[in-house]
Amino acid sequence: MTHNMSVITVLNGGTQTTVQDAGRPGHRHLGIPRSGAADRLSFAIANHLVGNVWDAPALECALGGLHLRFEKDTTIALSGAQMWAQINGMNIDLNRAVGVEAGDILTLSYARAGCRSYIAVAGGIAATEFLGSVSTYLPAALGGIEGRALKAGDELDLAGDPSGPINAIPKGYIPFLSGHAVLRAGAGPEFDLLSACSRRYLFTTPFIATSATDRMGSRLRGDRIVTEADFAMTSSPLLPGTLQCPPDGQPILALADAHCTGGYARGLHVIQADQWLLGQIAPGMQISFRRCFAAEAPDILRTRNAMWGALIPDFSF
Amino acid sequence: MTAITPLIRHYGDNAVLVEWDTAGFNATVSDQVHALAAQLRKTPIFTEVMPGYDSLVVSFDAEDLTLDEVTQQVKTALQADSDICVASESRLVEIPVSYGGAAGPDLAALAERIGKTPQEVIALHSDREYRVCMMGFIPGFAFLSEVDPVLQHPRHATPRAVVPAGSVGIANWQTGIYGLDSPGGWQIIGRTDLDMFDAKRDAPFLVEAGDRIRFVPQ
Numbered sequence: 001m002t003h004n005m006s007v008i009t010v011l012n013g014g015t016q017t018t019v020q021d022a023g024r025p026g027h028r029h030l031g032i033p034r035s036g037a038a039d040r041l042s043f044a045i046a047n048h049l050v051g052n053v054w055d056a057p058a059l060e061c062a063l064g065g066l067h068l069r070f071e072k073d074t075t076i077a078l079s080g081a082q083m084w085a086q087i088n089g090m091n092i093d094l095n096r097a098v099g100v101e102a103g104d105i106l107t108l109s110y111a112r113a114g115c116r117s118y119i120a121v122a123g124g125i126a127a128t129e130f131l132g133s134v135s136t137y138l139p140a141a142l143g144g145i146e147g148r149a150l151k152a153g154d155e156l157d158l159a160g161d162p163s164g165p166i167n168a169i170p171k172g173y174i175p176f177l178s179g180h181a182v183l184r185a186g187a188g189p190e191f192d193l194l195s196a197c198s199r200r201y202l203f204t205t206p207f208i209a210t211s212a213t214d215r216m217g218s219r220l221r222g223d224r225i226v227t228e229a230d231f232a233m234t235s236s237p238l239l240p241g242t243l244q245c246p247p248d249g250q251p252i253l254a255l256a257d258a259h260c261t262g263g264y265a266r267g268l269h270v271i272q273a274d275q276w277l278l279g280q281i282a283p284g285m286q287i288s289f290r291r292c293f294a295a296e297a298p299d300i301l302r303t304r305n306a307m308w309g310a311l312i313p314d315f316s317f
Numbered sequence: 318m319t320a321i322t323p324l325i326r327h328y329g330d331n332a333v334l335v336e337w338d339t340a341g342f343n344a345t346v347s348d349q350v351h352a353l354a355a356q357l358r359k360t361p362i363f364t365e366v367m368p369g370y371d372s373l374v375v376s377f378d379a380e381d382l383t384l385d386e387v388t389q390q391v392k393t394a395l396q397a398d399s400d401i402c403v404a405s406e407s408r409l410v411e412i413p414v415s416y417g418g419a420a421g422p423d424l425a426a427l428a429e430r431i432g433k434t435p436q437e438v439i440a441l442h443s444d445r446e447y448r449v450c451m452m453g454f455i456p457g458f459a460f461l462s463e464v465d466p467v468l469q470h471p472r473h474a475t476p477r478a479v480v481p482a483g484s485v486g487i488a489n490w491q492t493g494i495y496g497l498d499s500p501g502g503w504q505i506i507g508r509t510d511l512d513m514f515d516a517k518r519d520a521p522f523l524v525e526a527g528d529r530i531r532f533v534p535q
Contacts, residue, residue: 029354140496187327189328236334236369239376242328260454271331292330298379
């Protein structure tokens with residue numbers, strides 16, 4: 001495929017827009033996080049709508065503000081956070097394939113609910129690969145467009161030719177995002193070391209995501225979560241979805257770009273089926289945890305995988 | 318030293334933690350951790366096999382495997398005879414470090430709390446060879462074997478928002494080098510100008526698990 005010109009010109013990169021795919025798992029022992037779309041489900045929906053494979057590279061826009069100009073006719077779809085999206089000033093639907101023409105300008109306002117919007121383009125976005133993925137990992141400038149967030153003047157190309165026909169997701173399937181995320185979680189390895197009060201608070205009182213929220217993690221504010229006794233932990237491996245509990249009592253929820261090891265008690269671990277929702281945590285959002293016992297989690301995951309896998313080929317949580 | 322039997326614990330619904338009960342650094346345990354990692358990597362059914370100092374986390378897709386199945390596989394792997402040698406033929410990498418000042422903002426306070434001069438802390442820290450026990454946290458972060466008992470000091474209660482790349486720190490008995498600018502809670506005593514991680518280099522990582530390191534004060 002040859003290109004005479006780019007397909008998209010970035011007019012405004014917004015709060016933080018990066019190229020993401022399904023990430024680069026399997027390298028945490030080297031300190032390389034999985035990265036990838038923080039909300040895997042909305043990312044897959046956007047790709048599916050434009051006829052891409054579910055894990056084609058797409059744009060992830062946190063909190064809004066992204067302005068793009070299309071230089072060629074193409075098909076796009078937006079999914080994820082509830083944002084006003086307009087083309088040439090006219091509102092467009094989220095979660096639906098939309099044809100755009102050369103010269104059209106897409107603008108995203110701010111996220112009314114949720115945090116990240118996924119913008120898929122038929123054919124996928126071309127970006128730099130590192131360890132088998134084009135996912136942008138900002139702290140090490142890996143993947144994406146020069147390893148950084150998009151900025152005005154960037155010109156984006158397609159990764160390939162548009163492959164499949166456009167698709168629709170049946171009414172009622174699209175997840176509804178609100179200002180309150182409920183995450184089902186199992187015990188982390190150090191759960192039993194937390195004080196009795198802390199163990200109760202974790203499942204009974206809501207937390208607020210603070211402004212210290214990004215792709216690495218979200219610092220929560222709420223009742224203090226502390227260990228029963230002081231303990232000096234040796235650094236040990238850490239996974240996305242884990243709630244770390246440092247001595248200051250304000251827990252940190254590890255997200256897609258989270259550190260690969262940590263030295264604080266791992267209190268909870270969000271179940272695999274709910275980890276997509278971590279990507280929609282915006283500053284100021286309320287977060288509640290619901291206890292999910294080890295015996296329940298596999299059934300929840302299988303049910304969710306069966307439902308979404310039937311709609312989006314090869315997708316699983 | 319004889320091998321210690323580790324505990325195997327569930328880590329949420331899609332990971333298992335293997336943990337050896339040892340106080341401080343234990344070279345035998347470190348060998349066991351890496352032997353187990355090598356054994357588990359022989360079957361490519363796990364998402365991540367992440368060795369630590371005295372622990373190992375193996376994560377998996379909960380659609381394909383159960384916690385009980387993985388626990389059983391870990392037990393089998395622990396019993397398998399595997400003799401990888403981590404220490405004997407490893408490289409020695411010298412890391413030049415500027416101690417104290419802006420490069421090591423915690424050096425003076427740490428020295429005062431343990432009743433030493435900054436010069437004595439520098440001498441104690443650079444006077445021994447360390448082993449790279451694990452890589453992780455962030456790309457290029459090298460977790461090293463134990464510091465002199467006198468130098469042991471807890472992390473900051475609240476992590477710093479930014480610790481510059483190359484910073485050399487202490488957390489309890491551990492010492493390590495930050496691979497990138499990153500949030501972090503270690504006591505920072507110095508900094509090296511070497512790039513621990515550079516994605517554009519043919520070998521992105523300056524050191525790897527098993528290497529030996531010596532700090533050279535600048």
